[in-house]
Amino acid sequence: MKTENLNALKSAIQGRVMLPDETGYDESRAIWNGMFDRKPALIIRCSNTKDVQAAVNFGRDNNLLISVKGGGHNSAGTAVCDDGLMIDLSQMNEVKVDAEKNFATVQGGALLSAVDSETQKSGLAVPSGIISHTGVGGLTLGGGFGWISRKFGFSIDNLISAEIVTAAGNIVNASATENDDLFWAIRGGGGNFGIVTNFKFKTAKIGTEVLSGPVVKKFENMKDYMQFHRDYVRKMPDEMTIWLVVRHAPPLPFIPNEFHGKLVVLVPFVWLGDPEQGKKLIQPILDHGETLGSGAGMHPWVGWQSAFDGLVPHGARNYWKSHHLTGLSDECIDRLREYALTMPSDECEIFIPHMEGAPSRIAANATAFPHRNTPFVLNIHTRWQKASDDKMALQWARDFHSATKEFSQGVYVNFLSDEGAGRVREAYTPDVWDKLVRCKKKWDPNNLFRMNQNISPD
Ligand SMILES: Cc1cc2nc3c(=O)[nH]c(=O)nc-3n(C[C@H](O)[C@H](O)[C@H](O)COP(=O)(O)OP(=O)(O)OC[C@H]3O[C@@H](n4cnc5c(N)ncnc54)[C@H](O)[C@@H]3O)c2cc1C
Structure with missing residues (x-):
């Protein structure tokens, strides 16, 4: 990069151009996943669309690897690159x-x-x-x-x-x-x-309040509860969304103290209709087996949307793996239980959203998100603090993922880690993939945007 080019860039944009060691550089390159400590040669923190345009032109004309930071949340760390240009959109937040x-x-x-x-x-x-x-x-x-x-x-x-x-x-x-x-x-x-x-x-x-909350079940009854859950949630109207999380219990006031830090099954839900009707639909979950506690009630939407934030703050080491599940068979539940018992840290989660509903009534190839018909997703949220635990944590996630592969079909591209080009294709069906490649050839024939789950034009 020539100094005169950099100077011209600085005067052309409203945002900031940041070089290593300049104020704001480290803050800007930090992302959610503490596994990544990458150092771009240059960061352009854009203020508007024209800045983004100037940044793209600068990166392309100077043959720089480009990464794009939106919220910096992707667990694969693609928002930030080593030695290239990071285009930071964080100030464009209106x-x-x-x-x-x-x-x-x-x-x-x-x-x-x-x-x-x-x-x-x-x-x-x-x-x-x-x-x-x-x-x-x-x-x-x-x-x-x-x-x-x-x-x-x-x-x-x-x-x-x-x-x-x-x-x-x-x-x-x-x-x-x-x-x-x-x-x-x-x-x-x-x-x-x-x-x-x-x-x-x-x-x-x-509206501004929704009936929502987690119901908490005993881990020792996990299999029995999940056998009920797998059928019950699939009978729910679209207004009801019920997920499942196996993790060590956070110190929530409605969970008995003796269970804090112990493995539990959380059953968070959101109901979008008449609250009384929603309560009736949740009652069978409360009644099935033993319930340790319940945070169900009317909650402000903004509060509920940030209710889980504290469990996944920035900076921890993370390695997430995922796939869509075709169902929750008894064998699959056994596998989930086995890996729950060997979690490498108390921060790990087995997260099982229930999908279906409105998205599954849209044709698979209507958008570039084709896996719309699998009922559940398995998210293996592996989180830990010390670099010395990396090997153990990564191995657990990989083994767990392989052990549940036989129950899976496809994956959500946003839940991929750095898993190689072949795995990116599993986020798509062959026809959708071919169309994506054709679009890539048209809109980005030289693969300028390749710090991502890449669809190569070749
Ligand atoms: C704790 C956590 C919770 C999550 N929960 C959910 C969830 O509930 N539902 C869900 O669907 N997903 C969820 N995800 C996955 C999430 O959708 C992805 O991680 C997503 O990539 C985050 O977007 P970001 O802008 O923060 O990411 P970044 O890391 O900033 O960006 C990731 C990639 O997206 C691209 N990108 C970002 N912004 C732009 C832009 N404006 N223009 C062009 N390209 C851009 C770039 O290629 C970049 O490499 C979760 C992830 C985490 C870590």
Whole structure:
């Protein structure tokens, strides 16, 4: 990089150009997963779309490896690169809501917390994820699901349009009527096709409080409870979402003290209808076997959306593996139980969202998120603190993942770690993959955007 080029860049943009050792550089390159300590040669912290355009042009013209940081949350660490250019969108976090017309515009670096707090001023929400410090950018481009997706669809199913800076440095819009191939590709194909500077989402009316909360079951009854759960949750109307988490109990007031720090089965849920009807639907869960405690009640949506944040704060070492599960057979439950008992740390979680509902009624190839019909997802959240435990923790996650492979079908691209090119393909069906490659050839023929779950144009 020539000094005069850098100086020209600095004066051309409103945001900041940061070199190693400059103020803000370390803060900017830090991401959620403490496993990654990468040092870009240069960071451009953008303030607006024009800055992003200048950054893309600069990276391309100087042959720099480019990484894009939205919320910096991806467990694979792709937001930050060594020796290249990191384009940091974190200052582009504005959210505007048009409550009358039912849409929200969200800048590419906003966090879910910003979307929730702004939409909730009008009792609205955008379907997204369950941890409020996740970035809208990465989450949406991979698909985006959470507590209200069964009722309202994935984040991509609510995307109306996007403003994108392409590899060629053009600013284009993508929607059902403009660049529709690009619009299709960014709904599941990740950050492969350009940098999204603005998303426009349809909003859903949910009010400001929802019946929600975790019910807590004894770990020793895990098999019996899961045998009930696997059928019960699949009978629920779309308004009800019930997940399952096996972890060591946090010190919540409604869990008896003697169970704090012990393995338990958490059954968090969200109900979007009449509270009395929701309570009736949750009662069989409370009644099945022994219940250790329940936090069920009316909770502010913003509070519920950040209720799990404290369990997954920034900085810990993480290695996440995942796949969609075709069901929860007795054999599968036995395997889950076996690995629960050998968790390498008390921070690990076995997270099992229930999917189906509205997303599964959308055709598999309508967007680039084809695995819409598997009922459950298995997320192996491996978290620990010390680098000296890396080998043990990674091995546990890999063994656990292999041991449950026979019950799986496909994977959600946003839950992949660095697992190689072959594994990225498992996030897609062959027809969707072929179409993604065609789009990549058109929109990013030289694979400028390759610090991601990469779809190579070759
Ligand atoms: C604790 C935790 C909880 C999670 N919960 C959920 C959940 O409930 N539901 C769910 O669906 N997913 C969930 N995820 C997965 C999450 O969707 C992905 O990690 C996602 O990539 C995070 O987006 P980000 O912008 O924060 O990531 P980043 O690490 O900043 O970005 C990841 C990649 O996305 C691309 N990218 C990001 N922003 C842009 C942009 N504006 N334009 C172009 N490319 C961009 C880049 O390729 C980048 O490498 C969770 C992840 C974690 C770690």
